[in-house]
Amino acid sequence: MSKLSDLPPHMKLFARLLDEVKSDYRPPLPEIHDVPVAFYLDDDWLARERFELFAGYPIIVGHETMLTQAGEHFTHDHLGKPLLIVRGRDDHIRAFYNVCRHRGMRLAQNTEVMRKPSFVCPYHHWAYDLDGSLKNVPLSESFDGVNLSCRGLKEVPCEIRHGFIWVQIGETKPLDLNSHLGEIDADLDAFGTGDQHVFRQTTTTKKANWKLIVEAFQDGYHVVRLHQKSVGPLFMDARASMDRVGNNLRAAVARAFFPEILNAPPEKWDDRNHVSFAHYIFPNTIIVFHPDYISHMGLFPQGVDETVVVHTCLIPKEPETEKERDHWERAFDIIENGVFQAEDFFVCENAQIGMASGANETLLLGAQEYGIALFHDILRDEMGPFRQSPS
Ligand code: FES
Ligand SMILES: [Fe+2]
Structure with missing residues (x-):
C-alpha cells in the first residue's frame, strides 16, 4: 500500500x-x-x-499543439500588446511583438492559426523570416547608412512547458516558471497537459x-x-x-x-x-x-x-x-x-x-x-x- x-x-x-x-x-x-x-x-x-x-508574470497564450508546422502562427492582443506567436523552421515556438520595425505597422492580422513562409508587412513590404530576422527591404539602398541587421522583430520572452505557451511582456524581471509554478509543476506533469x-x-x-x-x-x-x-x-x-x-x-x-x-x-x-x-x-x-x-x-x-x-x-x-x-x-x-x-x-x-x-x-x-x-x-x-x- x-x-x-x-x-x-x-x-x-x-x-x-x-x-x-x-x-x-x-x-x-x-x-x-x-x-x-x-x-x-x-x-x-x-x-x-x-x-x-x-x-x-508568465501568462499562457496558447498550447503548442495549436502550432504543428513551421510557419503556423496566431496573433494575441488580449494582454494589451500586439503579439505574434510563431513556430519556426527549427521547430521552436517564439513570441514577437507583432510590430514592423520600419514604422510600426501590425504585421499579421489573424487571431486564428494560419500558415505563412514569412511575414511581409502590408505597408512597405519589409519581410521577416519565421525566426523574426529581417530578410528583405524593398529599395534597401534608400536606407543607406542604417544598420538593418538589428531590425529583426522584437522578441518577447517565451517558454513551452507542460504543452502551454507562456510569455511575459513586462521587462522588469525574467520569465521564471520554476519559481512561478512551484509544486504546481508536478501537478501539471501528473495530469499530462503536455500530452x-x-x-x-x-x-x-x-x-x-x-x-x-x-x-x-x-x-x-x-x-x-x-x-x-x-x-x-x-x-x-x-x-x-x-x-x-x-x-x-x-x-x-x-x-x-x-x-x-x-x-x-x-x-x-x-x-x-x-x-x-x-x-x-x-x-x-x-x-x-x-x-x-x-x-x-x-x-x-x-x-x-x-x-x-x-x-x-x-x-x-x-x-x-x-x-x-x-x-x-x-x-x-x-x-x-x-x-x-x-x-x-x-x-x-x-x-x-x-x-x-x-x-x-x-x-x-x-x-x-x-x-x-x-x-x-x-x-x-x-x-x-x-x-x-x-x-
Ligand atoms: S511599416 Fe512595415 S514596411 Fe513600412
Ligand atoms: Fe461553477
Whole structure:
C-alpha cells in the first residue's frame, strides 16, 4: 500500500479531503470576509493589476499543439500588446511583438492559426523570416547608412512547458516558471497537459471584472445550487479542499462517488473521477480537470467590467472518427455553453451589475468560500491592501 508521504502533492490534498469528509471537518475562513465592491470597479487599481500582475508574470497564450508546422502562427492582443506567436523552421515556438520595425505597422492580422513562409508587412513590404530576422527591404539602398541587421522583430520572452505557451511582456524581471509554478509543476506533469491536444477554443468577452470570474472557480458553495440543472448533481455539496501553492491555488472538489472510497486505500483513489481538481495559476489561469478532458481558461481584463475569456478544451488525442468527434463536440458544448456561459459567466456579469449599483458596499464571504479568501490573500500579498482611488 502507498504511504501518504509517497503520494504526489495533489494526492496529498485528495487525502486531506477524505479526512475532512470522514470527520465532517470544514476549514475556518481565513481573515478576509468582507470585500469592498470598489475592488471590482476601480480603474486605477485595475491599471496596477495589469502592470504588476499581467505584465509581471508568465501568462499562457496558447498550447503548442495549436502550432504543428513551421510557419503556423496566431496573433494575441488580449494582454494589451500586439503579439505574434510563431513556430519556426527549427521547430521552436517564439513570441514577437507583432510590430514592423520600419514604422510600426501590425504585421499579421489573424487571431486564428494560419500558415505563412514569412511575414511581409502590408505597408512597405519589409519581410521577416519565421525566426523574426529581417530578410528583405524593398529599395534597401534608400536606407543607406542604417544598420538593418538589428531590425529583426522584437522578441518577447517565451517558454513551452507542460504543452502551454507562456510569455511575459513586462521587462522588469525574467520569465521564471520554476519559481512561478512551484509544486504546481508536478501537478501539471501528473495530469499530462503536455500530452493533450487542443480540440476547441472559444474567445468571448464577458461584462465582468476578471477577479469575479476567478472567484467563480474557487467557490465550492455554488456548485450544487447554481449548477443544479447541469453538473451540480455530479458533486457533493460544499466539499472541497484547497491548498495555496505560492501564488497559485490547487482545489480538490469531491464528486458524487467520493463517499464510496472514504475507507479505500490510495490505490483505489482516482484523481479524475472521485474529485475534480481545479487549479488557479497566478494571475489569470483556471484549469479544470474533468474526468476525460481538460478546460483551460485564460482571463484577460480589458476594463473593470470587461474580461476576455479564452476557453481551450484539451483532449487526450485527436479524434479519429466522426463518433469520437461528436463525443467531444457534445462534451465541449455542455461545459462551454451549458455550464460556463449560461451559469458561471451569467452570475459574474449579473454580480458586476449588482456591485456597480451601489446597493452594497461590500460583498460577503462565508466559510464555504474559503478558496476565494485565499485568492484575496494572494492578491493582497502581491499588491498590498486595496485602497480605493480618490474619485
Ligand atoms: S511599416 Fe512595415 S514596411 Fe513600412
Ligand atoms: Fe461553477
